[in-house]
Amino acid sequence: MPDLPQPTDxxxxxxxxxxxxxxxxxxxxLGELNIENVLVVDRDTQPGGVPRYSDHHGYGLRDLxxxxxxxxxxxxxxxxxxxGGARIMTEATVTDINATMRTIEVTAPSGRxxxxxxxxxxxxxxxxxxxxxxxxxxxxxxxxxxxGWLQRLVHLQHGSPGKRALIVGAEHVSxxxxxxxxxxxxxxxxxxxxxxxxxxxxxxxxxxxxxWRFPLLTQTTVTGILGDHQVTGVQIxxxxxxxKVLNCDNVVFTGDWISENELARRAGLVIDPGTGxxxxxxxxxxxxxxxFAIGNVLHPAATADICALDGAHAAAGxxxxxxxxxxxxxxxxxxxxxxxxxxVSPNLLPPAARTAARGKVLVQFNERRRLPRLExxxxxxxxxxxxxxxxxxxxxxxxxxxxxxxxxxxxPDPILRVLP
Amino acid sequence: MEQTFDVAVIGGGAVGCAIAxxxxxxxxxxxxxxxxxxxxxxxxxxxxAIWHTGFDAKPGTLEARLVTRGHxxxxxxxxxxxxxxxxxxxxxxAWDADQLSRLNSIIANAQANGYSQVEVxxxxxxxELEPNLGTGALGGLLVPxxxxxxxxxxxxxxxxxxxxxxxxxxxxxxxxxxxxxxxAHELQTSTGSVRATWVINxxxxxSDVVDRLLGHDGFTITPRRGQLIVFDKLARQLITHxxxxxxxxxxxxxxxxxxxxxxxxxxxxxxxxxxKSATGTTAEGLATLVAKGRxxxxxxxxxxxxxTYSGLRAASxxxxxxxxxxxxxxxxxxxxxxxxxxxxxxxxEHVVADLRERGVKMAGLAAxxxxxxxxxxxxxxxxxxxxxxIAADPAYGRVLCLCERVSLGEVRDAxxxxxxxxxxxxxxxxxxxxxxxxxxxxxxxxxxxxxSAWSGHSHA
Numbered sequence: 001m002p003d004l005p006q007p008t009d010x011x012x013x014x015x016x017x018x019x020x021x022x023x024x025x026x027x028x029x030l031g032e033l034n035i036e037n038v039l040v041v042d043r044d045t046q047p048g049g050v051p052r053y054s055d056h057h058g059y060g061l062r063d064l065x066x067x068x069x070x071x072x073x074x075x076x077x078x079x080x081x082x083x084g085g086a087r088i089m090t091e092a093t094v095t096d097i098n099a100t101m102r103t104i105e106v107t108a109p110s111g112r113x114x115x116x117x118x119x120x121x122x123x124x125x126x127x128x129x130x131x132x133x134x135x136x137x138x139x140x141x142x143x144x145x146x147x148g149w150l151q152r153l154v155h156l157q158h159g160s161p162g163k164r165a166l167i168v169g170a171e172h173v174s175x176x177x178x179x180x181x182x183x184x185x186x187x188x189x190x191x192x193x194x195x196x197x198x199x200x201x202x203x204x205x206x207x208x209x210x211x212w213r214f215p216l217l218t219q220t221t222v223t224g225i226l227g228d229h230q231v232t233g234v235q236i237x238x239x240x241x242x243x244k245v246l247n248c249d250n251v252v253f254t255g256d257w258i259s260e261n262e263l264a265r266r267a268g269l270v271i272d273p274g275t276g277x278x279x280x281x282x283x284x285x286x287x288x289x290x291x292f293a294i295g296n297v298l299h300p301a302a303t304a305d306i307c308a309l310d311g312a313h314a315a316a317g318x319x320x321x322x323x324x325x326x327x328x329x330x331x332x333x334x335x336x337x338x339x340x341x342x343x344v345s346p347n348l349l350p351p352a353a354r355t356a357a358r359g360k361v362l363v364q365f366n367e368r369r370r371l372p373r374l375e376x377x378x379x380x381x382x383x384x385x386x387x388x389x390x391x392x393x394x395x396x397x398x399x400x401x402x403x404x405x406x407x408x409x410x411x412p413d414p415i416l417r418v419l420p
Numbered sequence: 421m422e423q424t425f426d427v428a429v430i431g432g433g434a435v436g437c438a439i440a441x442x443x444x445x446x447x448x449x450x451x452x453x454x455x456x457x458x459x460x461x462x463x464x465x466x467x468x469a470i471w472h473t474g475f476d477a478k479p480g481t482l483e484a485r486l487v488t489r490g491h492x493x494x495x496x497x498x499x500x501x502x503x504x505x506x507x508x509x510x511x512x513x514a515w516d517a518d519q520l521s522r523l524n525s526i527i528a529n530a531q532a533n534g535y536s537q538v539e540v541x542x543x544x545x546x547x548e549l550e551p552n553l554g555t556g557a558l559g560g561l562l563v564p565x566x567x568x569x570x571x572x573x574x575x576x577x578x579x580x581x582x583x584x585x586x587x588x589x590x591x592x593x594x595x596x597x598x599x600x601x602x603x604a605h606e607l608q609t610s611t612g613s614v615r616a617t618w619v620i621n622x623x624x625x626x627s628d629v630v631d632r633l634l635g636h637d638g639f640t641i642t643p644r645r646g647q648l649i650v651f652d653k654l655a656r657q658l659i660t661h662x663x664x665x666x667x668x669x670x671x672x673x674x675x676x677x678x679x680x681x682x683x684x685x686x687x688x689x690x691x692x693x694x695x696k697s698a699t700g701t702t703a704e705g706l707a708t709l710v711a712k713g714r715x716x717x718x719x720x721x722x723x724x725x726x727x728t729y730s731g732l733r734a735a736s737x738x739x740x741x742x743x744x745x746x747x748x749x750x751x752x753x754x755x756x757x758x759x760x761x762x763x764x765x766x767x768x769e770h771v772v773a774d775l776r777e778r779g780v781k782m783a784g785l786a787a788x789x790x791x792x793x794x795x796x797x798x799x800x801x802x803x804x805x806x807x808x809x810i811a812a813d814p815a816y817g818r819v820l821c822l823c824e825r826v827s828l829g830e831v832r833d834a835x836x837x838x839x840x841x842x843x844x845x846x847x848x849x850x851x852x853x854x855x856x857x858x859x860x861x862x863x864x865x866x867x868x869x870x871x872s873a874w875s876g877h878s879h880a
Contacts, residue, residue, distance in 0.1 A: 043822050043862075093819040095804060107825070109814035112807040130859035132727045135649075135710070139700040140729065142844065146861045153865035223703060258724065265654055 011116045013037040013322060015104060016086075017094050017263060018123035020049020021304040022295025024077035024088075025063065025311030026121060026318075031084025033319045038086040039115065041106060043093040047081075048074025049125060051304050053151045056179045062305035062358075063312070070304075071155075077308070099267040099288040118325060119318050122264055122278060122286070122293040123311070126300035128173070129256035131225070136253075138225030138235070143250035147177045150252050154184045162249035166234050167191040168222055169254035170198035170205075171394040173301070177252050178208045188214040189248045192236055194221055197368070199394045225251065255394060257300035267291065272334075274343030275299055281331050282351035282404055283317030284310060289328035292318060299345040299362050302396045306358070313357035332409065335376075339418030340367040340391070349414060350407040360398035365391040369418065376403050378414040383407065385419070424604050425451045425588070426780070428616035430595050430630055432459035434571065435756055436622035437578035438764035442772050444587040446782035451614055452579070452587060453607070455594035455626070458846040459839060460575030462624050464761060465849055466699065466731025468648065468688060469679055470662055471505055471569040472762040476672070479532035481740040487759045488533060490766035494569065497765060500790045501577040503570050504680045504797030510566035510662040511541070511549055513557050515715075519666035520558045526666070527561065537564050552658045554715050566662055570680045570796055571761050572849035576839060577793040578764075583838045584789045590614075591842070595623070598633045600748065605634075618780065620751040620771060625696045625734045627742070627754030634750055639742045641755065643696050643732035646688025647705035649713070652857050655684040655723035656798075663716060672758070674712040676720065681824075681852060682798035683726060686713045693732070701728045726857045733757045743767075745774045791838070794830060796852050803827050820870075821863045823856025831867065835874035842875045844868060 013035055016023040019042035030038050046052060051059050051070035059073035060066050068076065082088060092108040103116045128146040143162055145153070153159040165181050167174055170193035181188055191198075196218050198205045209216060217236065223243060224235035233245045259277035270287035272279040277297045278286045286293050294314050295307035321327065329352035337344055342364040346356055363374070369391030376383040384403035391397065407414055429440040432454030440452040456462065471494065474487030494505060514520040523540065530538045539562040546560045547553060583589050590611065597608035598619070607614045623630040628641040656678055665673035671690035679685055689705045706728060713721050736742050736755030744752045751771055756763070776782055795802060803809055803816040804825045810817035815829035834841045834850035841847040844867070848854050853867050860867075 043819060091818055093804070093822060093825065095825060107804040107810065107817050107819055107827075109810070109817040111817060112805065112810050127858045127861045129724075130857075130861065132650075132859055133725045133857075135706050135725060135728060137701040137703045137706055137728070145864070146859070148858075148861035149864035152862075153868070157865045157869050159865065159869065224700070228697070262654065 009114050012039045013117065014039070014119045014121060014318060015115055015117040016040045016121040016123055017104065018042060018049065018125055018295070019047035019078065019088055019090070020123060020125050020295060020307065021051060021077055022307040022311040023121065023123035024081045025308040026123065026294060026314055027081035027086035028077070028084045029312045029315035030318065031081070031086060033315055035319060035322060036085055040081065040086055040088045041092040041094055042088070042090050045091055047078040047088050047090060050148070053155045054176060055155045056176065059304055063308040073304070094263060097263045097267045099269065099291055102290050118290060118322055120291050121314065121318070122291065122297055123295045124260040124263060124297045126257045126259050126296040128254060129258050131253050134253065134256070136222050136225060139227055141225065141227035141229055141231045143227070143231035144225060145250060145252045147173050147180070147252060147254045150177060151180050154180050160184055161186055163187065164189050164248040164250070166246055166248045166251045167254060168251060169193060169256060170195070170200065170216060171255040172200045172204070174254040175200050175204040175208050177254050178212065181252070182212060186250070188212055189246050190215045190217050192217045192220040192222060194219065195393065199392050257296070259297050259300045261297060264293065264297065270348070272343065272345070272347045274337060274341070274347070275345055279334065279348045280346045281329065281348040282346050282356040282401065283353050284314040284346065284357065285317055285329065285352065287348065290321060290325070299343065299364070299396055302362060310357045317353065333407065333413050336413050336415045337417070338415055340365055340369065341416065341418060342366045344416050350409045351404045354405040356401040356404065358398065359401050361401050362396040363399055363416065364394070364396045366393050368392055373419040374399060374416060375419055376414055376416050378407060378411045383414065422615055423449070425449045425614065425616040427618040427620060428453060428605065428607055428614055429620045429622060431622035431624055431627070432579060432589070432591070433462055433464040433622065433624050434460065434575050434578070434761040434764040435753055435767055437575050437582060438768040439620055439622055439753070439771050440587055441578045441582040441585070442768035444582050444585045445785050445788050446772060447785055448780070448782065450582070450587045451616060452582060452589045453593045453595060453609055453614065454589070454591045457592055457842055459579040459589070459591070460572060460849060461845065463731050463734060464571055464575050466729050467571055467646070467758065467761070468675060468677060468685060469569055469571045470677065470762070471567040472759050473535055473563060473565045474533055474759070475530040475535045475538060475563050475566070476526065476667060477533055477759070478739060479529060482743055483741050483759060483763070484533050486741070486763040486766040486770060488535070489769070490763035491565070493765035493769070494762070501581070502792035502795065503573045503577055504795065504799060505567060505569055506680055506799055507565060507567040508661050508678060510563040510664050511546065512561040512563065512664040512666060513546060513553065514559050514666055515556055516558065522666055523559065523561055538562070539564070550659065550661060550663060552717050552719050553663070554718050568662070568678060568680045569761060573793045573796055574761055574764070576850055579839045580791050580793070580837065584791055585785060589839065595630055595633060605749070618749045618751065618775065620753060622753045624756070625732055627734060627752070628736070631752060631754060635748070636746065636750070636752065638744065638752060639736040639738060639755055641696070641734050641736055643693045643698070644735040645691040645693050645698060645730050645732050647701045647709060647730040648685055648687030648728065649706065649709050649725055650727040650729070651684040651686065651720060652724040652726050653682045655720055656682050658717065658720055659684055674709065674716070676713070676716050680797040680799065681855070684720060686720065688731070696732065699730050699732060701730050705730070724857060727855065727859070745778065794833060794851070803830055820867060821853040821856060823858050823862070824852040826851045826853040831870060835871065840875065841871070844871055847871055
């Protein structure tokens with residue numbers, strides 16, 4: 001890693017908040033466009049974001065076209081950003097943001113500073129919904145984790161979560177937790193989900209369960225955490241209302257991702273009610289001039305490579321704004337949703353430019369649909385319709401962005417709806 | 421011959437720590453016995469953190485008198501200790517005609533307690549004061565002097581004051597037996613015996629058990645559980661006052677309140693239990709609160725929940741504090757139900773006066789040491805915002821707990837202070853580390869390791 005810059009109150013062209021896959025990829029892409037004064041700030045001790053402590057394969061497929069382990073992927077993205085000329089400042093926590101002045105307040109061991117930027121990019125990612133936010137009753141013993149805590153404990157701190165774990169949730173990250181628990185020689189008592197089946201890849205589910213032999217308990221709710229100082233068990237309830245206690249010494253609450261939207265909200269940006277993150281247009285520009293947002297703060301949670309490609313995509317819009325700083329598109333419309341949809345991203349319309357990141361609009365379902373058919377309508381006009389490969393909760397699915405150009409700026413809010 | 425202390429105080433909650441601190445400042449040899457691993461780990465840590473005026477106390481009771489006095493003493497001693505107090509005012513809201521009709525009796529009650537600042541508010545004035553209230557408010561009362569306190573810091577401040585001024589603090593010292601010998605009390609504890617001339621029972625939930633160990637049988641504690649939900653800091657802007665319901669005979673009801681830490685509280689429930697260790701939350705309790713919250717402030721329910729917890733109020737069968745001084749050199753301070761932190765300094769003052777009256781020799785310390793408690797409140801500068809402090813010690817610029825913005829310097833201080841944290845919960849109460857919205861997603865692993873390394877305990 002390069003030397004930390006000595007922060008003084010300073011002016012930069014672009015400040016990127018968050019050195020995860022999205023932020024680091026954007027930093028690199030801005031370098032490619034010869035935008036020189038780029039600063040990435042991150043509150044962690046090292047750049048890389050979630051992949052840094054997610055020590056298993058599967059990273060880098062769509063963006064780097066190669067399968068990498070999380071820490072390797074994180075290191076590669078950081079190195080590439082720095083080689084492109086960006087500075088990365090770690091252990092630096094952004095505590096406030098002023099959208100009008102376009103300044104951020106930063107606390108770091110080297111000092112408390114105000115940084116002024118022509119462009120601020122919010123790339124703060126997302127977090128898992130912890131036990132309390134799920135209103136899981138019971139005592140408050142030690143041994144209640146999220147995957148994030150667990151993976152840092154095992155892969156960074158080389159600690160042990162315990163001997164017997166219960167996993168709450170059955171989405172992609174839940175199987176990542178399985179790998180980490182097994183790495184820490186912790187057995188898995190069961191994986192429980194309130195839904196009627198798991199939401200990950202069939203291969204992950206069959207592979208993990210055949211190898212480590214744990215049950216997947218569907219339509220099951222966690223109704224109590226037991227234990228005084230340390231977790232001793234978890235009470236669960238099945239669809240018929242029958243309860244039982246599973247003995248375990250730790251519980252990992254996985255997934256159910258929440259946008260890390262604090263700075264976006266403090267900045268007074270328009271927040272999309274579906275994603276919980278800032279509303280953005282197809283160029284990933286927010287409602288406030290000079291403020292962009294990328295990655296999982298926008299769509300909790302897509303995979304790391306999709307976040308990285310957000311970063312690559314945002315560079316063009318940022319470069320345009322830097323060359324014509326007075327211009328900020330007027331987007332009076334919001335993309336609404338109807339049907340079993342959690343969120344859609346981007347969601348501010350009409351777009352200033354006609355393509356979205358990867359040429360795709362991301363949609364997340366909140367119930368399972370086989371080959372769902374969707375349409376986008378504005379007023380009486382159908383702008384687009386098509387079938388999707390899947391409609392699975394927790395798994396964002398891409399749809400074509402071809403209809404963006406057809407949105408009328410003077411029409412009503414377009415609606416994305418699931419057809420029966 | 422082992423040391424005979426002048427006074428043994430049993431119970432290191434807000435009340436016990438206040439008494440112990442007051443007595444050590446009178447040059448007495450005092451031992452403070454706490455059963456748990458840390459001070460302030462019982463009812464004092466899990467409550468609504470309201471800075472009570474006593475306007476709604478029962479007139480003529482000791483509680484009414486001491487809460488009124490304690491409210492003022494918290495302000496007077498604030499400069500010494502640095503604990504935060506926020507005079508937000510409380511807005512008592514009537515939601516039906518019956519409640520509306522009872523407002524006058526509440527005003528009369530306040531006046532009987534010597535408090536005449538209560539203001540009547542119409543429905544429209546209520547909504548002007550709190551625009552995010554749910555529909556259906558018919559009117560209310562504004563109690564301008566009610567506010568917020570920091571229950572964690574008050575206990576730590578008083579315990580620290582006690583220790584730095586020469587007091588002996590023994591944690592993990594549960595009193596298991598007691599006898600009188602040669603004009604002194606001989607207390608057996610889980611970590612050795614203690615001799616003291618006077619014994620003060622401030623054992624909270626277990627004050628009735630201790631009372632019986634000391635040969636008395638004055639009251640029975642029925643733990644009354646209160647479950648609470650803490651909302652994310654982004655909810656703080658929704659609310660200005662402590663929003664109180666019109667109380668009923670059995671409970672003060674469910675309130676919505678800001679906290680000095682910048683969150684919003686919803687609770688408590690009121691459930692009479694028998695198990696004094698039942699500090700868990702229940703599905704029914706949380707569901708009750710969610711339903712109440714939807715009615716009181718619908719927009720609050722769209723915010724993320726940061727934590728849920730429950731505390732047990734030390735309720736007795738008596739309608740007042742169970743306070744007595746006995747000839748066998750025993751002071752009973754029991755049944756301090758839900759106003760203990762507000763009244764603690766006044767209770768301590770009361771105990772000092774009673775002991776002095778009974779011939780206990782006292783002399784104010786020539787040079788008492790005062791220690792400012794680190795600030796946990798959002799209303800004042802926190803270390804992460806303090807450029808000069810970070811320049812002097814970069815550890816205050818290394819933010820570990822990202823949600824609560826707790827620095828390495830604060831964690832280090834809490835683990836090495838005169839009354840150091842010995843587990844994660846103690847660290848949370850001294851610094852707010854891990855008390856935030858991510859509940860350890862980002863920093864849990866690192867802070868756990870640090871706590872273990874510094875304290876020699878392992879609490880994953």
